[in-house]
Amino acid sequence: MTEDLSSLRDEAFRDPIDQLKQLLSQSSQSFLFGAGCSRCANLPLMEELTDQVLKNETLSRNTKDILEFLVEEFKGPGVSTIEDYMSDLIDRLSIAQRRHDCKVDNCMLKLDKEYSLEDLRRSLEEIKYVIARSIIDKEIEISTHRNFIRAVHGMSRSGKLLNSPAVNYFILNYDTLIEDSLALERVPYVDGFSGGVTGWWDSNWSRNEDIAARVFKVHGSIDWCLLEGDVLPRRIRPGIKSISHDERFMIWPAATKYRETQRDPYAQMISCMRKILRPSINTDAILTICGYGFGDSHINLELDRALRESEQRLTIVAFTNENKPNGQLKKWIEDHDVQDQVRIYANRGFFHGDKQIESNSDLPWWKFETVTRLLGGER
Structure with missing residues (x-):
């Protein structure tokens, strides 16, 4: 059933939505997705x-x-x-x-x-x-993610990409929805591997500039494994049973990141994340956070440091199903050093710096499906 967006048509929220669309149309786009973004695909929270x-x-x-x-x-x-x-x-x-x-x-x-x-x-x-x-084993409904990719990458009907900088996707989920959607929409991307369905980790992958997207699987992935004797992940075609796997599925829970910080591929991904979120002089960066409950303290620390070290050139757009900012978002919105860099679209209002626009009814703009519709031009 399609979500009713009538609550977003209130005049009070016209500017936040227009500003959102304007921000997400700028160059140097990055997204951080948590489990909430996979729910619409029939995957579990x-x-x-x-x-x-x-x-x-x-x-x-x-x-x-x-x-x-x-x-x-x-x-x-x-x-x-x-x-x-x-x-x-x-x-x-x-x-x-x-x-x-x-x-x-x-x-x-x-x-x-x-x-x-x-x-x-x-x-x-x-x-x-x-x-x-x-x-x-789930029957995955990928249409929303494909629509999102179309909206972000400005795909034409011929399937050719418009000229734009690479978009960065920091994925905290183990699923492959973003990679699959990029491939289905014929968007050239890199995700760390050379080869194909069976591939090996390429340490030079992030330097590839002839692409439209980079995918960083920060918590690992269901299609990563570690072969005996290897220190970097492989991607193995499903069904290959003649290979001895030391660690069949290379996925890492959030709290183990402190231990992994000095190891590749995690160390390399975090290094890229730090560089991307600290844009050079005369450039800006937008990081949109959706479906993430801020439960990974290591990621929270990286985001907080980036805000403070970016010299005001990083803007974070955060969607939350909480009625108002809580936890890390509450700390940012109350901190005069960074509050102007954070725009929060909550279930019951919009918060940016000292500005608060609150609602008596639920605002579904925090849902991945709604973000996709708004980016697609719906209002």
């Missing part, structure tokens, strides 16, 4: 994904026991997800690995019972496999 993994019947008894233990450990007033459980498991796996490397007599780690390094590693891979299957 993090809470739904967590429930699916916890209830999955294919998990081994050890993995089920470990997850039950971690769920109990995380009990409290806050909300925890499968990414939190994975991060905790990775922390414990690191402890077990360190003991193993130091040739400690007893490398077993105590949770609900004792587990070996191999037990923990196997359980982590089982969880990753279930997460990947929860995405791969």
